[in-house]
Amino acid sequence: MARLAVEERRALLLQAAARVIARVGVSDATTRAIADEAGMSQGAFHYCFRSKDELLRQMLTDLLDHLDRRARNALDATRTSASAGAALRDGLRTLWSELASRENENLVLYELTVVALRSPELNDLPAQQYERYFSIMEQFLRDVAERWNITWTRPVERLARFAVAGIDGLGLSWLVTRDDDTVTGVLHDIACHLQEHAAPAP
Template identity: 40%
Template sequence: MARVAADERRRLLVQAAIRVMAREGVAQATTRAIVAEADMSLGTFHYCFRSKEELLEQVITTITSHTLAPALEIISGEGTFEEKLRGGLAYYWQHVLDNPDEHRVTYELTQYATRNPALAEFARTQYRTYLEAQTEIIERLATTAGITWKVDDAVLARYLTAILDGLTLLYLNEGDAETAGAAVDLAATQLLGLVEQQG
């Protein structure tokens, strides 16, 4: 392939890894399969990533960014606090509906890592990434809407992560989009009740 910058090669390898995992499963996403998907050499992979674990961390960061960046844009835009909150959650949920295989990869990665001693730290890193993303969202909501939460940000981030993680997994296995979407809306209503004050 034509010569490209190292950062771009890393991005292409991450995207290739996501495609392979979504299509064939995490266990089948060998470094050889990933570089073949990206039309690169095995040497390029080892030049771009120190280990497969580093690649997997980038996969999780990339998948998380697919929903985080647009949600932050919604939260930072025009509208009332409630509109921003519901809009951010609605965007996340629509992404689940539109990209179920991508979200399925995240759960498969967790299970794969917990059964692989070489990836023992990966699952913890994965969920730290989720918590950091939720913390950024609730802090941005508070700042842009001029509100104060009744509970500590760290607690709220875990609550929101658990709700969205659980509803996503339930939907991926059950397939009831309408009821799961109503549950996401219920979560938004509950979050509205955790506001101390609104400026």
């Protein structure tokens, strides 16, 4: 480890922390456990991060950046859909596939969100997190409207929040039930609800 640059050490510690949290949760992911997982000493941990909170902040920021890119790519893939309704269904299904393929990452993200809400050092992050979710979905709905010459009969901000709430809840319930059929049905229902609020543009 002595030859690794600080940024490489930080990356290894972040990866180790994600594995430890997925196994035992945030509260039991001590700096010692994380350092051991990364094959480093606690001194090396504190050389890279001043505290566990600083590491958690970086983890949550990185997870959101990755999720942001994946979500935008998934929703952008609907440019080949045949209609506005198909784009809504295809977009939500593709987005869900991206989320479900990384279940450990999603479990860590849910837990970090709850921990951040309770931490004075981290409680600014969840608001930023959901604003990013809303922004991605709003842009998707605006793109659909522009591409197929429709207008939304409800404020697009509200529709975006409805879609995000549905997908967010599905993600958590799926981690518990692993019920893929229900997920498919609910995603279809969300897309249908959104389509009900689409009208031809004047």
